Amino acid sequence: MTDIHTLYAITHSLYSGRARSYLIKNNIPFRELSTGHESFKAQVLPKGKLPTIPTLVTPQGEVIRDGAAIIEHFEAASGRPCRPPGPRQQIISALFDVIGTDGLLRPAMHYRWNFPAENMDFLHYHFLYSQRDTDSKEAKTAHMMDRMRHAGVAFGVSDDNKELVEELYMELLSALDKHFTALPYLLGWKPCVGDFGLLAPMYAHLGRDPKPLRIMQQQAIRTYRWVERMNQPGQDVPEFFTAGTDYLADDEVPETLLSVLRVLAEDFVPETVAAAARINHWLTENQPAPGASASRPLGLGEMAEFTLRGHTVKALAQPYRFYLLQRVQGIYASLEESDKAGVDGMLASCGMSGILSSKLDRQLGRSDNLEVWL
Numbered sequence: 029m030t031d032i033h034t035l036y037a038i039t040h041s042l043y044s045g046r047a048r049s050y051l052i053k054n055n056i057p058f059r060e061l062s063t064g065h066e067s068f069k070a071q072v073l074p075k076g077k078l079p080t081i082p083t084l085v086t087p088q089g090e091v092i093r094d095g096a097a098i099i100e101h102f103e104a105a106s107g108r109p110c111r112p113p114g115p116r117q118q119i120i121s122a123l124f125d126v127i128g129t130d131g132l133l134r135p136a137m138h139y140r141w142n143f144p145a146e147n148m149d150f151l152h153y154h155f156l157y158s159q160r161d162t163d164s165k166e167a168k169t170a171h172m173m174d175r176m177r178h179a180g181v182a183f184g185v186s187d188d189n190k191e192l193v194e195e196l197y198m199e200l201l202s203a204l205d206k207h208f209t210a211l212p213y214l215l216g217w218k219p220c221v222g223d224f225g226l227l228a229p230m231y232a233h234l235g236r237d238p239k240p241l242r243i244m245q246q247q248a249i250r251t252y253r254w255v256e257r258m259n260q261p262g263q264d265v266p267e268f269f270t271a272g273t274d275y276l277a278d279d280e281v282p283e284t285l286l287s288v289l290r291v292l293a294e295d296f297v298p299e300t301v302a303a304a305a306r307i308n309h310w311l312t313e314n315q316p317a318p319g320a321s322a323s324r325p326l327g328l329g330e331m332a333e334f335t336l337r338g339h340t341v342k343a344l345a346q347p348y349r350f351y352l353l354q355r356v357q358g359i360y361a362s363l364e365e366s367d368k369a370g371v372d373g374m375l376a377s378c379g380m381s382g383i384l385s386s387k388l389d390r391q392l393g394r395s396d397n398l399e400v401w402l
C-alpha cells in the first residue's frame with residue numbers, strides 16, 4: 029500500500045481546483061488522474077455514486093466524492109488547520125466557501141463559453157484529453173462541450189445581461205486586487221477554507237482560460253498572484269517584505285475584504301433568497317423521502333428569478349448552495365449573543381445579512397457520498 033492519495037480531477041474543472049489547492053497547501057501527497065482512466069469507472073464510481081470530480085481515493089481505499097467532503101475529511105482529522113479561530117473570521121471563511129462554490133458561476137461560464145475565438149482550441153484540448161481513449165473520443169468531446177456551452181444560460185447569463193455580468197466581475201476583480209495589496213490571503217497570511225472555495229471559479233475558468241486569464245493578468249495582477257500562490261506549496265509571498273504567518277489577530281476582518289463582499293452581495297443575496305423560495309416550493313410539491321439524493325440540480329424548470337441592477341436574472345436553484353450555507357448558519361447559531369452581535373454588524377455592513385435567514389424548509393445532510401434530504 030502507498031501513502032499517496034489519488035485525486036480524480038482535471039485541470040480545467042472548476043471544483044477540482046478547490047480540492048487540489050487544499051492538498052497542495054496542506055502538504056498532502058497525491059497523484060492526479062482524470063476520470064478517463066479505466067480505474068475510475070471500474071473501481072471508484074461504484075463507491076463515489078456520481079461521476080463528478082473531484083473524487084479522492086485515500087491510501088486505505090476510502091472513496092470521497094465532493095470537494096467540500098474532501099476538505100472536511102482532512103480538516104476533521106487534523107485539528108482544522110484552515111479554520112480561523114475567531115467567530116467573525118469563521119463566518120467569513122465559510123461564506124467565501126459557499127460563494128466560491130456556487131456564487132460565481134455566471135462570470136465563470138460566461139468568460140469560458142462566450143469567447144470562442146480566444147478559448148475554443150484551448151478548451152477542446154482539455155475536454156478531449158479528459159476522455160477515455162476510445163474511437164468515439166472526438167464525438168463525446170463535441171457532445172460534452174455542447175452541453176457545457178449552455179451552462180452559462182442555466183446559471184443566468186443571457187444576451188440581455190452579459191454586460192452586467194462583466195461589469196460586476198470587473199468590480200469584483202478591482203475590489204479583490206485592493207485586498208491583495210496588503211495581504212496574500214483572504215484573512216491574513218495563510219489560506220482559510222474560504223480561500224479554497226473562492227479559488228474554484230478563479231482558477232480553472234477565470235484564471236486559466238485564455239480570455240479571462242488575460243483580463244486578470246492585465247487588470248488584476250495581485251489577484252492573479254493569489255491564484256498562482258494558491259497552487260504553490262508553502263506561503264509564496266516574496267513580494268511582502270514583512271510577512272506574518274497566521275490569520276489576522278483579534279478576529280479582524282479587513283475593510284478591503286468587506287468591500288469585496290459588498291460587490292458579491294449584489295447578486296449572491298437576492299439569488300439565495302429567490303432560490304430558497306423556489307426550492308421550498310419544490311419541496312412542498314415533491315416531498316422527497318428522507319435520505320433521497322439532493323446532489324443534482326432539481327431540474328431545468330426550477331429557476332430562481334431575481335432583479336440585479338434593473339435586469340431580471342433567472343438561474344438554476346441548486347440545493348447544494350444551501351448545503352454549504354447551512355454551515356455558515358450553524359457557526360452563527362453556536363455563537364454567544366455578544367459574538368452574534370459582532371457578526372450581525374459585520375454582515376449588515378457589507379449587505380450580507382440575508383444569508384443568515386435564507387433557509388430551506390428541509391435540512392440537507394450527507395450519506396454514502398451523496399447530499400441527501402433529511
Ligand SMILES: N[C@@H](CCC(=O)N[C@@H](CS)C(=O)NCC(=O)O)C(=O)O
Binds near residue numbers: 042079095
Ligand atoms: N458538489 C461537487 C460538484 C462537482 C462537479 O459538479 N464537478 C463537475 C466538474 S467541475 C463534474 O464532475 N461534472 C460532471 C457531472 O456533473 O456529471 C463538488 O463540489 O465536488
